[in-house]
Amino acid sequence: MKQKKIYLIREYTVLAVLFLFSMAALFGSVQIFNESTNQDNPGMFPIFVCCGMLISCAVAFFGVRKSAAEERSAPEGQQMEAASAPDGQQPASGQETRGWAAVRLAAAAEVPFPVFIMIAATILYGAVLKMAGFYPSTGIYMLFSILFLERGKHVIRSLIVTAGWLVFVYLLIQMVFQIRLP
Amino acid sequence: MSAIIGTLGDALSLFGTPSLFIYMAAGVFFGMYAGAMPGISVTMAMSLMVSFTYGWDMKPALAILIGCYVGGVYGGSRSAILLNVPGTPASLPTTFDGYPLAKKGQAAKALGITAIQSVIGGLIGAVFLLFCAPLITQFALLFSPRDYFLLAFMGILLMAGMTGASMAKGLFGGFLGMLIGCIGMDSSTAAQRFTFDSIYLMSGISSIAVIIGMFGLSESLLQMRDMTAVTVRKQKVDRILPSFKDAFGYLRITIQSSLIGVFVGALPGTGGNIAALIAYDQAKKTVKHPEVPFGEGAIEGLVAPESANNAACGGAVIPMLTLGIPGDTATALLLAALTIHGVQSGPLLMSEGGGVFGVIVGLVLFANVVLLPVSLTGIKIFAKIAEIPKPVLLPIIINLTVIGAYSIKLNLMDVYFMIGFGIAGYFLKLHNFATGPIALGLILCSLLELNLRRSMTMARFSVGKFFLDIFTHPLSLILFLLVAVMFLSQLGVLAKWKGRKGKKEK
Numbered sequence: 046m047k048q049k050k051i052y053l054i055r056e057y058t059v060l061a062v063l064f065l066f067s068m069a070a071l072f073g074s075v076q077i078f079n080e081s082t083n084q085d086n087p088g089m090f091p092i093f094v095c096c097g098m099l100i101s102c103a104v105a106f107f108g109v110r111k112s113a114a115e116e117r118s119a120p121e122g123q124q125m126e127a128a129s130a131p132d133g134q135q136p137a138s139g140q141e142t143r144g145w146a147a148v149r150l151a152a153a154a155e156v157p158f159p160v161f162i163m164i165a166a167t168i169l170y171g172a173v174l175k176m177a178g179f180y181p182s183t184g185i186y187m188l189f190s191i192l193f194l195e196r197g198k199h200v201i202r203s204l205i206v207t208a209g210w211l212v213f214v215y216l217l218i219q220m221v222f223q224i225r226l227p
Numbered sequence: 228m229s230a231i232i233g234t235l236g237d238a239l240s241l242f243g244t245p246s247l248f249i250y251m252a253a254g255v256f257f258g259m260y261a262g263a264m265p266g267i268s269v270t271m272a273m274s275l276m277v278s279f280t281y282g283w284d285m286k287p288a289l290a291i292l293i294g295c296y297v298g299g300v301y302g303g304s305r306s307a308i309l310l311n312v313p314g315t316p317a318s319l320p321t322t323f324d325g326y327p328l329a330k331k332g333q334a335a336k337a338l339g340i341t342a343i344q345s346v347i348g349g350l351i352g353a354v355f356l357l358f359c360a361p362l363i364t365q366f367a368l369l370f371s372p373r374d375y376f377l378l379a380f381m382g383i384l385l386m387a388g389m390t391g392a393s394m395a396k397g398l399f400g401g402f403l404g405m406l407i408g409c410i411g412m413d414s415s416t417a418a419q420r421f422t423f424d425s426i427y428l429m430s431g432i433s434s435i436a437v438i439i440g441m442f443g444l445s446e447s448l449l450q451m452r453d454m455t456a457v458t459v460r461k462q463k464v465d466r467i468l469p470s471f472k473d474a475f476g477y478l479r480i481t482i483q484s485s486l487i488g489v490f491v492g493a494l495p496g497t498g499g500n501i502a503a504l505i506a507y508d509q510a511k512k513t514v515k516h517p518e519v520p521f522g523e524g525a526i527e528g529l530v531a532p533e534s535a536n537n538a539a540c541g542g543a544v545i546p547m548l549t550l551g552i553p554g555d556t557a558t559a560l561l562l563a564a565l566t567i568h569g570v571q572s573g574p575l576l577m578s579e580g581g582g583v584f585g586v587i588v589g590l591v592l593f594a595n596v597v598l599l600p601v602s603l604t605g606i607k608i609f610a611k612i613a614e615i616p617k618p619v620l621l622p623i624i625i626n627l628t629v630i631g632a633y634s635i636k637l638n639l640m641d642v643y644f645m646i647g648f649g650i651a652g653y654f655l656k657l658h659n660f661a662t663g664p665i666a667l668g669l670i671l672c673s674l675l676e677l678n679l680r681r682s683m684t685m686a687r688f689s690v691g692k693f694f695l696d697i698f699t700h701p702l703s704l705i706l707f708l709l710v711a712v713m714f715l716s717q718l719g720v721l722a723k724w725k726g727r728k729g730k731k732e733k
Binding site: 089104160183 | 261393395396398399401402403405406409413415416418420421444448451452453454617618619621622623625626629630633634637639642643646649650653654657658675676679680683684688
């Protein structure tokens, strides 16, 4: 039951975010429509698209509700099949799953620690790419990522892979494809 | 008939200049490896070639360009199978069954099958180009803007129903892709849409950056969720050449998909992307009992898109040569190359082109023959990629996505967009929103919008007249009914109706 509750919190949150995003996009589209005096209005197609997004989002919401209701009425042993998170990010038995504790668990299931770190590292890598240049920033990013994912093991292998990759990129991308990297 | 014999004669005249085959092989080789690199599209590889061959004679320039086109379309399947990142948009459906095969340790088998099927599909496309160019051109001329709109919308519906657990979520993805495609300056009225006065958004968001992020980065992040669950599969590479059964045992699907490829590819603006999707869907519908279910590594799921997208190469050349309208972006570059070399494509090319039509037909035909030996090279090395431990492979893939996004326009903004869409794709995939429909919505957005607006203009901006036009034109009506049936069947309405009818009869 705890797993299902957390799954539903995650699912409803994402659908709510997407619904709000679609509403905002529809608002923007209507503005584009109103700003133009052309008969061939540039806002027409975005309005059509945003209406499609809102309708499909609402249908998806009812789909989740329906499957949750079916889940509730299913025999005990079969309940978790549909609701289980695909990644093993399940709450431990005895863990509190009410109020903020449930939200915290849902957030942790949504973005586990390794993913959070790698997302942050990738954003940082993108940010320093221009300042530090491609090769130094890529070298640091690759070495950090491999070592982080390997949990600090195989340092020599990580160094060799990083160096080898940089040489490969230089030869193929810069020399063969003639692409000037930042 | 005399036109066909004349074209065949011009095509066979290529044997008089053996050096053309070397140029062609070089083009196929370059295109294949460029297509296999996520982010380096066939169009990009061809644009490099156009600049490179600017000062050459026409025939060697066309040989290397057409070789690059044919090789590039095939090459996209390599990264689709090994990394789950389609190297080209046309190899998107190849990921559905190709990647599961690689996960099972059968990457070499999958690569071998795609090589053979691409060659067969490409040859069928080239033969059709030779024999049916005038006929298909006449049929393509019958398509009105509303038919193109319906055809493109059908593509989105197909994709939405095929991928992911929920049709509603798939459709949301398709519409989201279209919305992303709307960003930038409107091509007809120059009005700014969702640009927030940013100069970077005025020219829109690169579809390649979005696709690389949604497929490459998001997949890598998803795989990082539980590194302990990730196991490295030893790939079987002892046998590269597929067995006779794998190569020719699915001949019905190969021919069916190739015909779809030729026909859809011949419709201007569509190309191999929709062709591969329709072929995949048709294979799914016609093969009732595959050995392995579709989406889990079905060979039929590899055969259909791969034969269709290479057959579409031949199809896409048809409107380019006979109408002067390119079938896709790659053929648009071919058209540019022809113009550079002083050849005017169009209805008169066949009769007054001095044999250029036949030469191009011959180059498309023989490029597919050359593709066979070239496509079987490097499979062992490529298959080994799938054996690299994930903690090493995933950062490499992420880095490749960054390089790919940057190479589009040598602009860091594309890298930022790619990272943003990659993170968004991670959350969407986590909640069963398939990214395929998003990519297709984005690719087809301009085609959909342009043709919808054209149809509305023709209907004098009256929705009633628009539908009246659909119901009074047989071709539009057939397409509309197909879209409606597809929509209802994917929602399960038809199955429910059949069920009720069956109960009543009992």
